[in-house]
Amino acid sequence: MKPLKSPADLEKLRKDILAKKDSKRLAIAACVSTGCQALGVQKVLEAFDEEIKKQGLEGKVEIKETGCLGFCEKGPRIVIYPEEIYYFQVKPSDVPEIVSKTLIKNEIVERLLYTDPVTGQRARYLSEVPFYKYQNRLLMESNSKIDPKKIEDYLAIDGYKALAKVLFKMTPEAVMKAVKDSNLRGRGGGGFPTYRKWESSRNAPGEPKYVIVNCDEGDPGAFMNRALMEGNPHSILEGLIIGAYAIGSHEGFIYVRQEYPLAVENMETAIKQAEELGLLGKDILGSGFDFKVKIHKGAGAFVSGESSALMTAIEGNVGEPRPKYVHTSEKGIWDKPSTLNNVETWANVPLIINHGAKWFASIGTAGSKGTKIFALAGKVNNTGLVEVPFGVSLKDIIYKIGGGIRNGKEFKGVQTGGPSGGVIPKQHLNSPVDFDELTNLGSMMGSGGMIVMDEDTCMVELARYFVNFLCDESCGKCTPCREGLKQASIILNRIASGKGTEEDIENLKKIAEVTSVASLCALGQTAANPLLTTLRYFSDEYKAHIEEKRCPALACKELVSYYIDPEKCQACMICHRNCPADAVIGEKMKIHVIDQSKCIKCGACYDVCPPRFGAVKKISGQPVPPPIPEEERLIKRPRKEKRS
Amino acid sequence: MYEDRIDQIIGKYGNEKGVLIQLLLDIQHEFGWIPKEAIKRISERLKIPFSQIFRVASFYTALSLKPIGRHLVRVCVGTACYVRGAPRILDSVEDKLGIKSGETTSDDKFSLETVNCLGCCALGPVIEVDGQYFGKLNSEKLEKIFSSCD
Numbered sequence: 001m002k003p004l005k006s007p008a009d010l011e012k013l014r015k016d017i018l019a020k021k022d023s024k025r026l027a028i029a030a031c032v033s034t035g036c037q038a039l040g041v042q043k044v045l046e047a048f049d050e051e052i053k054k055q056g057l058e059g060k061v062e063i064k065e066t067g068c069l070g071f072c073e074k075g076p077r078i079v080i081y082p083e084e085i086y087y088f089q090v091k092p093s094d095v096p097e098i099v100s101k102t103l104i105k106n107e108i109v110e111r112l113l114y115t116d117p118v119t120g121q122r123a124r125y126l127s128e129v130p131f132y133k134y135q136n137r138l139l140m141e142s143n144s145k146i147d148p149k150k151i152e153d154y155l156a157i158d159g160y161k162a163l164a165k166v167l168f169k170m171t172p173e174a175v176m177k178a179v180k181d182s183n184l185r186g187r188g189g190g191g192f193p194t195y196r197k198w199e200s201s202r203n204a205p206g207e208p209k210y211v212i213v214n215c216d217e218g219d220p221g222a223f224m225n226r227a228l229m230e231g232n233p234h235s236i237l238e239g240l241i242i243g244a245y246a247i248g249s250h251e252g253f254i255y256v257r258q259e260y261p262l263a264v265e266n267m268e269t270a271i272k273q274a275e276e277l278g279l280l281g282k283d284i285l286g287s288g289f290d291f292k293v294k295i296h297k298g299a300g301a302f303v304s305g306e307s308s309a310l311m312t313a314i315e316g317n318v319g320e321p322r323p324k325y326v327h328t329s330e331k332g333i334w335d336k337p338s339t340l341n342n343v344e345t346w347a348n349v350p351l352i353i354n355h356g357a358k359w360f361a362s363i364g365t366a367g368s369k370g371t372k373i374f375a376l377a378g379k380v381n382n383t384g385l386v387e388v389p390f391g392v393s394l395k396d397i398i399y400k401i402g403g404g405i406r407n408g409k410e411f412k413g414v415q416t417g418g419p420s421g422g423v424i425p426k427q428h429l430n431s432p433v434d435f436d437e438l439t440n441l442g443s444m445m446g447s448g449g450m451i452v453m454d455e456d457t458c459m460v461e462l463a464r465y466f467v468n469f470l471c472d473e474s475c476g477k478c479t480p481c482r483e484g485l486k487q488a489s490i491i492l493n494r495i496a497s498g499k500g501t502e503e504d505i506e507n508l509k510k511i512a513e514v515t516s517v518a519s520l521c522a523l524g525q526t527a528a529n530p531l532l533t534t535l536r537y538f539s540d541e542y543k544a545h546i547e548e549k550r551c552p553a554l555a556c557k558e559l560v561s562y563y564i565d566p567e568k569c570q571a572c573m574i575c576h577r578n579c580p581a582d583a584v585i586g587e588k589m590k591i592h593v594i595d596q597s598k599c600i601k602c603g604a605c606y607d608v609c610p611p612r613f614g615a616v617k618k619i620s621g622q623p624v625p626p627p628i629p630e631e632e633r634l635i636k637r638p639r640k641e642k643r644s
Numbered sequence: 645m646y647e648d649r650i651d652q653i654i655g656k657y658g659n660e661k662g663v664l665i666q667l668l669l670d671i672q673h674e675f676g677w678i679p680k681e682a683i684k685r686i687s688e689r690l691k692i693p694f695s696q697i698f699r700v701a702s703f704y705t706a707l708s709l710k711p712i713g714r715h716l717v718r719v720c721v722g723t724a725c726y727v728r729g730a731p732r733i734l735d736s737v738e739d740k741l742g743i744k745s746g747e748t749t750s751d752d753k754f755s756l757e758t759v760n761c762l763g764c765c766a767l768g769p770v771i772e773v774d775g776q777y778f779g780k781l782n783s784e785k786l787e788k789i790f791s792s793c794d
Binding site for chain 1: 705760769770780
């Protein structure tokens with residue numbers, strides 16, 4: 001393709017692309033993002049290839065590989081166009097039927113439609129699926145329409161229109177005003193007003209100025225940045241170029257963690273295509289504006305997601321944060337003004353330009369505008385990416401969209417904001433989700449991870465998990481974070497193993513106070529959140545561990561024992577075979593017994609005991625009943641009568 | 645033995661600033677680890693002190709200073725996988741391979757690592773073997789995955 005020299009060229013190309021699109025053509029669109037790949041979508045696509053040839057449809061069906069649609073729980077999913085039929089959990093063995101029925105005869109394969117687990121109703125259209133019904137997918141919607149490796153697809157959905165508008169019809173000041181009026185706040189964690197970051201870089205002395213996309217996404221439990229970068233890389237690139245124009249920057253970096261190889265690959269392709277079309281590089285669309293961008297892969301350090309640490313990593317050094325009395329927006333990469341925003345923040349920019357700041361500001365709550373993508377995971381029925389306007393309640397997200405808790409268990413808490421966030425308990429489920437509300441509850445928005453926990457998750461154990469995580473990831477530069485977290489970890493280990501004392505709780509609170517006030521960067525400053533929220537909302541659980549040596553969730557290994565209920569054991573030998581420590585004593589027709597001295601508490605016996613027997617019990621805070629005497633172990637079953 | 649290849653990798657970046665981490669990632673990708681010779685060579689060519697490169701290489705989890713086995717197994721222990729049973733999956737992988745996280749089997753067949761998040765949180769627990777992801781794991785699936793590695 002030839003480089004475009006003007007907005008008119010761009011519009012002409014768009015027209016050509018749209019003219020070539022045949023809206024009635026048969027097409028199969030499959031999500032090939034990392035999630036669906038983990039569920040085997042590649043094999044499904046191979047099956048389609050083969051089956052289409054076999055059934056004589058070669059050349060008549062287009063196979064499109066798209067990004068993530070969000071409903072990962074029900075992947076692999078495919079869409080059949082032009083009818084837009086959504087099939088979920090498709091297996092290679094379903095493919096012949098899809099081809100012969102849906103592609104050839106235009107009939108629906110009912111069992112592959114989404115089935116509501118409560119009403120049993122099948123959903124013919126996506127809008128009927130509860131998971132999607134309550135969302136407002138301003139950013140995620142496009143993922144289903146485009147092949148991320150084809151710039152034509154992005155152009156077909158008005159891609160780079162905002163860029164042309166900005167370069168030819170708006171001054172940088174007008175762009176700044178639009179971002180200011182939209183009230184866009186950073187989606188990466190703190191929720192800092194985007195406009196203020198941009199303005200401070202714009203006004204700071206020093207050349208060159210840099211703009212950066214942060215796709216480090218080190219928060220375990222968050223993957224919306226991956227989905228956006230894998231599924232729609234051009235939208236991020238367009239936002240970045242617009243920001244660069246407003247700020248007066250001509251050089252940018254896209255920082256992607258190396259754990260996301262597909263995101264790196266798709267972004268590399270996007271950059272190359274945009275350069276070829278003259279949408280990136282020198283004299284963009286003939287406007288005289290130059291902008292170039294490079295990808296920098298992150299080498300795996302949680303702290304590198306912090307803005308000053310990320311910038312040091314781009315310089316090629318150890319990604320450690322530095323004090324921020326001088327803002328990175330004024331002195332960042334190589335001490336030059338640097339504006340860093342999260343993937344999702346940048347992706348919102350073209351929307352604001354295309355639809356106007358007023359429109360954007362009309363969505364959301366008083367302090368938080370627009371939509372936010374949440375990664376709903378954990379013990380909830382419908383896991384995946386959920387995009388909702390700010391202000392929707394936690395309850396609606398977890399129950400209406402998420403379909404409630406798995407296996408009919410009881411909701412205990414939801415962890416938001418990654419390791420720096422906190423756990424929000426049941427009594428606050430009706431709280432609207434926005435930046436300020438979550439902070440009020442002692443947690444934070446973070447990048448939008450939302451991990452749902454049920455009665456089986458122990459809050460002491462969870463706090464220990466986060467503190468250990470942060471302890472590992474602390475760069476060690478400042479003492480409160482390095483030493484404070486270490487001590488907190490020791491104390492939590494003590495409590496979780498039943499050796500805690502009253503004094504431990506007081507000490508935890510003291511440590512939390514010091515790390516939050518005295519740490520250098522956000523990692524240490526927020527490290528106390530998981531500790532403080534669990535102490536505040538689940539103090540009973542800490543108490544049970546300390547006073548009764550009991551883990552109410554039956555999760556802390558040191559406080560749990562397994563034993564086999566002799567009344568229920570059917571001597572089926574399954575637990576005996578699966579015990580890795582040979583701790584189950586048993587033989588056919590003889591009730592099994594666990595040798596507590598050998599038991600490593602792995603829980604394998606508990607998992608494999610058939611639910612209809614339910615003989616293996618987990619107990620905590622009480623002594624294990626003595627094993628039944630050898631002579632009573634023989635099971636006397638009535639002999640089955642032979643059928644005549 | 646590494647010199648030529650390392651020179652090629654360095655050559656790819658020309659005179660760009662701040663390429664050290666990208667270089668090391670490329671070397672890690674190519675050799676599976678960062679050999680001492682590689683650090684020496686980079687130090688000579690880019691005029692960066694050996695100690696500084698060593699510091700970078702030892703700081704980042706994606707860079708390994710030890711050789712790894714033919715198959716790299718990474719178990720995700722991110723929060724979402726964690727609440728869905730990742731610790732048990734890790735126990736079971738350790739048990740099956742007979743090594744702990746960070747170790748390599750004596751026949752150099754498998755290396756085991758834990759990672760903080762693979763970004764497949766909706767499908768936890770997840771593991772990655774040689775770049776391929778496997779979701780909604782249980783012990784039975786694990787057995788199949790490992791037996792398909794030669």
